[in-house]
Amino acid sequence: MHQPGSAGEILEILRDGTPRTKRDLALLTGQARTTVAQRLAVLTDAGLVRETDEATATGGRPSAAYAFNADDKIVLAVDLGANHATCAVSDLFGEVLAHTTDAVPIAEGPQTVMGLVLDRLDALRSQVVELSVGPAVREVMAVGIGLPGPVAQDSGRPTSPPIMPGWDGYDVRRVLEERYGCPVFVDNDANVLALGERAVAWPGVQDLMYVKVATGIGAGIISGGRLLHGAEGAAGDLGHVYSAAAGERPCRCGNRGCLESLAGGMSIAATLTEQGIPAGSPRDVVDLVRAGNLESIHALREAGRAIGDVLAACTALFNPRVIVIGGEIVEVGEPLLAGVRESIYSRALPLASRNLRVTVAQSGALGGVQGASRMAIDAVFSAEHLDAALDRAPAAVG
Amino acid sequence: MHQPGSAGEILEILRDGTPRTKRDLALLTGQARTTVAQRLAVLTDAGLVRETDEATATGGRPSAAYAFNADDKIVLAVDLGANHATCAVSDLFGEVLAHTTDAVPIAEGPQTVMGLVLDRLDALRSQVVELSVGPAVREVMAVGIGLPGPVAQDSGRPTSPPIMPGWDGYDVRRVLEERYGCPVFVDNDANVLALGERAVAWPGVQDLMYVKVATGIGAGIISGGRLLHGAEGAAGDLGHVYSAAAGERPCRCGNRGCLESLAGGMSIAATLTEQGIPAGSPRDVVDLVRAGNLESIHALREAGRAIGDVLAACTALFNPRVIVIGGEIVEVGEPLLAGVRESIYSRALPLASRNLRVTVAQSGALGGVQGASRMAIDAVFSAEHLDAALDRAPAAVG
Structure with missing residues (x-):
């Protein structure tokens, strides 16, 4: 839950994709327009909000509008099953931009499987960056991954997973954190699928x-x-x-x-x-x-x-x-x-x-990565993570 | 979850009962001492924090300490079962100060049962106020009540409760809100007992x-x-x-x-x-x-x-x-x-x-009112409710 009037609350409003003026945001949050302006400056510096070309006329002169900037950052999503690894890149709305699926048994162990996953994610990320138009940065903001076994929530490690030999206690989160330098969220595959299905259908x-x-x-x-x-x-x-x-x-x-x-x-x-x-x-x-x-x-x-x-x-x-x-x-x-x-x-x-x-279920073969991506996005935009992200993020382009 | 450095966070720290200086609180919250002083002024005005006589010497001159003020406010708690009504007054730590139990069938219906409950709560409240020493106000800060049936969380009303004829959709929350002018929290009896048992034993x-x-x-x-x-x-x-x-x-x-x-x-x-x-x-x-x-x-x-x-x-x-x-x-x-x-x-x-x-279970016959009291206290000190409470509360005594 974001504090009323915080940068987080304003970002939460803008995440629906609709551009809004300072006046709109002041009305919606009940904050002074100067407070809203301060918060927007922080969010713009972090590359999470941009001033749009669209301008709304409200009887007086047109005002600048602000929109959620879904172009500068991406999310990586992974869905590991008993016999497959699906990897994907999504935007900050959870829309999958590119994906791959490999038939790989989870029982091959973490070195083999995670090696493949990192290769695929790197390739997908390059692919999406190359396809991007304009000054988009495509920085990785978060990673979400679903595993076919129980995951300890505090450590992000599989705990005694019955069909994942070699994975017990393996630090999945750290491997991905070290590669991408961003928050990583790990959960059980059925949990991730529940999030994906809710996002898509409910x-x-x-x-x-x-x-x-x-x-x-x-x-x-x-x-x-x-x-x-x-x-x-x-x-x-x-x-x-x-x-x-x-x-x-x-x-x-x-x-x-x-x-x-x-x-x-x-x-x-x-x-x-x-x-x-x-x-x-x-x-x-x-x-x-x-x-x-x-x-x-x-x-x-x-x-x-x-x-x-x-x-x-x-x-x-x-x-x-x-x-x-x-x-x-x-x-x-x-x-x-x-x-x-x-x-x-x-x-x-x-x-x-x-x-x-x-x-x-209405979500299909991509339900797992859709869910992993939503999990990562919701977590990274939560009150708990957003402040850290705002400190860490480099200044935005433009 | 309270925003870092907010009045809510400071109150959450002080709710363990230990008095602390501004310096302690600045260290614990990572906020400037001037910010801590502002928050303490708000909390003192609301009667939730008081300056104590205790002073801590830290090498230099003694500093004033601030403590959670559990004396000026009380919580009312009710536990209704199939055949009993237990009513209680607790302090803001959830400690039961006075209680009564009546053998009354819930099937007598809401008018009879709630009439009895209001009588008992009024009497218990007077009793506790009379016993109070010094300038304690004993204002009712919140009410918690457990009912033997399902309760809709948005409305606080029983929904199709099988053993509560006449109670379906009855506005329990409003009856208590109107009498005591404070937030009222209603839940199922087993839920309330779970909260009480956790507070007491786990x-x-x-x-x-x-x-x-x-x-x-x-x-x-x-x-x-x-x-x-x-x-x-x-x-x-x-x-x-x-x-x-x-x-x-x-x-x-x-x-x-x-x-x-x-x-x-x-x-x-x-x-x-x-x-x-x-x-x-x-x-x-x-x-x-x-x-x-x-x-x-x-x-x-x-x-x-x-x-x-x-x-x-x-x-x-x-x-x-x-x-x-x-x-x-x-x-x-x-x-x-x-x-x-x-x-x-x-x-x-x-x-x-x-x-x-x-x-x-380790909680006994008072487990229900202990749980109802904890439910009300935790809810009323949550980020969601505390801001409203700080606006509403009258200036403190002293």
């Missing part, structure tokens, strides 16, 4: 749950406008909640009956294989459903019911406004979504479900 | 879950230092999560298999009655356990296991540091707690459970 929604159904199952939970992390960064671990439908199935975590052991993408594939329908990955399941294979459609519906049973509990516990189902499997999401809805609505209390929306 | 813990096992079952969830409310104020509704152990039992909510239908205090009493051991209330269950009745000890352990199954899911979803079991039933909490721990630790993942504490 702006303003304060209570949203994003459920990623891919190889495994995880969730990003936004409650009261903020992501939940928990004491160890392990909040949202939906895949290892007990599911009666999963019963005694062994789970890769070492326990039995986890939701993921029945309804995760790899488990669905294994179940189909047992039924004589060879499937080795969630991608194979998607292809089978696309081809109209009945058993795989049934398997998805059953998985949806089991996920919905757990989400019914989540509805009582979090009282979300929106539940979004995402991940690779929802490319053919209808049978799964039908099962999810069936279970949620048969359990949920009227109060918690009367305004609840249950739907599939 | 200061500094950011991720705490408080489970109230009384007539029914509800939970207050603090995640990342903040209470979860959800879209309708219905978050934490643990009692109506499906429990396999409850199976097909009908619940008072109209559904079947809710955790509360097996493990709530009234349900335990009903189960014992069916077994030929007459029990009409959670209080009877407590008395039976105290008398060493084996069936009731077994019933509590079984209830604990069922609660623990749902809490194992909560451990994966919220990753709390502390789970506290409270409510009337934990006066004889050991069998219940043993069952809870048995289930949680047989399910929880190593990462989420390695630092987890599961324990019974």
Whole structure:
């Protein structure tokens, strides 16, 4: 929360992209025009605001307008999954300007994967700088990265991530900070996806749950406008909640009956294989459903019911406004979504479900980098970070 | 979060009760001593800070010290349950100065119950003012109240509360605002209890879950230092999560298999009655356990296991540091707690459970008013409210 009348509050207003005069800003903030002028000078020096050519006539002579300067700075965004690394450059509105995706197993370890990520980010950044017109600087203002495992919020390090051998305690944040000399924000992939989906499809929604159904199952939970992390960064671990439908199935975590052991993408594939329908990955399941294979459609519906049973509990516990189902499997999401809805609505209390929306994700393959970019932008423009940024930033061009 | 160097930040420092000189405060805030002096003047005028007689010698001449003035203002706190109304006056540290408890069913409706509450609060306030020594003013700075049902956070009104006939949409906040002319904060009773327990037993813990096992079952969830409310104020509704152990039992909510239908205090009493051991209330269950009745000890352990199954899911979803079991039933909490721990630790993942504490509540019958008082104090001293309070407050005495 920015202090009333601060540079941060003025920047927050201008971040919608609309240019405004000093008079507009004085009215909107309730501050004297001299105070507004001082704040604008600080923001202009930092390269975050520019005087525009547009001028508004308000009966008297035209006044200069000020706009959020999204051209001089960029944000780098990374989305690491079990088997992919998507890297991107975005502007300060979170708009992706360029991106790459590589098929690289996270299990190759941090040196290999982060080496690739740094190469890709450097190349993307050069590409965007070359394409820029005029005097744009394209300085890196922040980096956001999502990892497929729990992340300790204080250190930005993965903590005992089950599918990331070699990454436990690895200082992801420092590697990126040292390369780009700017704040770096690290979080779990499902959390980042929740932020991306909210930005793209549900702006303003304060209570949203994003459920990623891919190889495994995880969730990003936004409650009261903020992501939940928990004491160890392990909040949202939906895949290892007990599911009666999963019963005694062994789970890769070492326990039995986890939701993921029945309804995760790899488990669905294994179940189909047992039924004589060879499937080795969630991608194979998607292809089978696309081809109209009945058993795989049934398997998805059953998985949806089991996920919905757990989400019914989540509805009582979090009282979300929106539940979004995402991940690779929802490319053919209808049978799964039908099962999810069936279970949620048969359990949920009227109060918690009367305004609840249950739907599939609208952000696609770039949802992860969109979310990582939003995470970084929102954090770096927060009251906590902005003052430091204003001290650090070099004087603006022009 | 208070802006660095603001009056709010200085007050936040002084709220620990230790007097400090201008020099101390300049060092702690990094502000010039003249700025600190200005802020202290504002806070002294508002009656929130006083110059103390204590003086610290730092090699040179003694300097005046400034202290949080907890004597001139009070906070009113109310804890309404299914069958009781506890009212209290606290100081600005949350210390309860006087309190009353009446046996009044919430189902009597808002006119009756709130009429009683206002009478009690007025009487308690007079009592505290009469007992005050010196020039203390004892102005009411804020009111906090907990209700046994969901509360919409924007309006402070109960929303479709199942056990509060006549209260749906009742403007609790306005009734108290009109009487006392100060900010009023309303929340669900389990939420308020979570705040009280944290203040009393777990200061500094950011991720705490408080489970109230009384007539029914509800939970207050603090995640990342903040209470979860959800879209309708219905978050934490643990009692109506499906429990396999409850199976097909009908619940008072109209559904079947809710955790509360097996493990709530009234349900335990009903189960014992069916077994030929007459029990009409959670209080009877407590008395039976105290008398060493084996069936009731077994019933509590079984209830604990069922609660623990749902809490194992909560451990994966919220990753709390502390789970506290409270409510009337934990006066004889050991069998219940043993069952809870048995289930949680047989399910929880190593990462989420390695630092987890599961324990019974330490705050007693006054936990509700302690929590309501903390809620009001923390809110009224937040950046959001303090500026308004500084404008409104009359000049201090002396």
